[in-house]
Amino acid sequence: MLILRRIRLVNWHFFADTTIELGSATLFGGDNGSGKSTIIDAIQYGLVAQVSRIRFNAAATDRRTARTLESYCRCKIGADALDYVRGDCLSHVILEFEEGERSFCAGIMVEAFVEGDARETQWLLEEGRIADVRVYDESRFLEPRRFRDSIKQQGGYICATKREYNGRLTHLLGVHRRGADFNPYLEAVVRSVSFSPFTSVHDFVCNYILEEHNVDVSAMKENLQNYRAAEREALAVEARIDRLSSIASLTDA
Numbered sequence: 001m002l003i004l005r006r007i008r009l010v011n012w013h014f015f016a017d018t019t020i021e022l023g024s025a026t027l028f029g030g031d032n033g034s035g036k037s038t039i040i041d042a043i044q045y046g047l048v049a050q051v052s053r054i055r056f057n058a059a060a061t062d063r064r065t066a067r068t069l070e071s072y073c074r075c076k077i078g079a080d081a082l083d084y085v086r087g088d089c090l091s092h093v094i095l096e097f098e099e100g101e102r103s104f105c106a107g108i109m110v111e112a113f114v115e116g117d118a119r120e121t122q123w124l125l126e127e128g129r130i131a132d133v134r135v136y137d138e139s140r141f142l143e144p145r146r147f148r149d150s151i152k153q154q155g156g157y158i159c160a161t162k163r164e165y166n167g168r169l170t171h172l173l174g175v176h177r178r179g180a181d182f183n184p185y186l187e188a189v190v191r192s193v194s195f196s197p198f199t200s201v202h203d204f205v206c207n208y209i210l211e212e213h214n215v216d217v218s219a220m221k222e223n224l225q226n227y228r229a230a231e232r233e234a235l236a237v238e239a240r241i242d243r244l245s246s247i248a249s250l251t252d253a
Contacts, residue, residue, distance in 0.1 A: 002099040002173065004043070008107075008130045010092035013038045013072050014085075019130060040193055041067065046095040047169070048186050049108060049122050049162040058193050073112035088113050090141050096130040097173070103129045105156075106169050111144055121148060122165035125156040126172065 003024050009015035013035070020039060028036040037057050044054050056067035070076070075085035094107035104126045111119040121144065125133065134142060134150045142150060148158050159165040166183055170176040175185040 002097060004095060005098040005103070006096040006130050007039065007042060007046070008092065008094040008096075008133075009039070009042050010094075010135055011073060011075075011086065011089050012042055012091055012093060013075050017135075037067075038072070041072065042093045043095065044190060044193055045069070045072075046093045046106060046108060047189055049120070049165050050182075053182065053186070053190060055190060055193065058190075069110065069118055070112055073110050073118065074114075084114075086112075090144070092135055094130055094133055102127070104172055105130060105133060106165075106172075107133065109144065109147060119144075120162075122159040122162060123148070123151045123156055124159065124165070124168055124172070125151060125154060128154060128156070 001024065004022055006022060007020045008018070009020070010017045015035070015038070028039060030036055041054070041056050044056075045051070048054050051069050056072075068076075071084075073089060073091040074087070077083050077085060089112050091110040091112060092107060093110075094105055096103055096105050104124070105128055106124050107122075109121040109123070111121075132154060135147070136142060137146070151158060157168065159168060166186060167176065170183050170185060173185070175183065177183050177185070
């Protein structure tokens with residue numbers, strides 16, 4: 001059975017460098033603010049990669065805050081825009097999967113900056129464990145180029161895009177969907193994170209079963225305009241028929 005065996009969080013919120021061991025079933029427990037949602041969001045990020053698809057802090061249903069990739073990497077600790085523990089920094093989220101004797105890793109390196117957007121590198125190591133991934137050179141972080149070279153030297157792969165990362169990772173997980181804009185398995189992962197006890201079957205089906213689709217309002221408006229134009233034309237035709245009927249009655253007379 002394929003399972004997520006370990007998670008390594010480096011400069012991910014309050015986790016400076018922590019490896020979390022997991023089993024086939026794992027329960028996270030702790031007080032509010034102890035890091036449960038932080039770990040769940042790291043798993044989401046490591047699997048999905050596309051931040052626009054992720055619902056950060058959705059697991060904390062009663063405490064929804066404006067968590068972002070920057071706030072996780074630089075460790076935002078307050079409401080003020082300057083309340084960060086870290087300045088420019090490197091962060092890593094690494095997932096290790098195990099199936100029998102085989103293990104592989106998937107991860108994302110983030111270069112977070114005080115000024116400007118973060119740069120992300122998605123990578124895969126199809127044979128290896130978290131312990132094989134070099135993040136440091138002695139006591140210093142490997143700079144991004146050297147980290148990427150290190151992954152390649154171990155037989156790993158640096159993904160050019162997040163979509164490529166999704167495709168390669170879901171292939172390794174055995175849930176690949178060819179041609180899908182966004183893999184339904186990953187979408188289910190994102191939805192499951194925000195799962196909470198439901199009070200109606202309707203809410204459960206709408207929130208967790210049905211796929212989300214954006215409503216094309218422009219098409220609806222165009223259809224409505226076409227219906228109105230057809231209605232006006234039909235009324236005009238009826239009016240002409242009435243006039244012709246009147247003329248015909250006069251001729252008959």
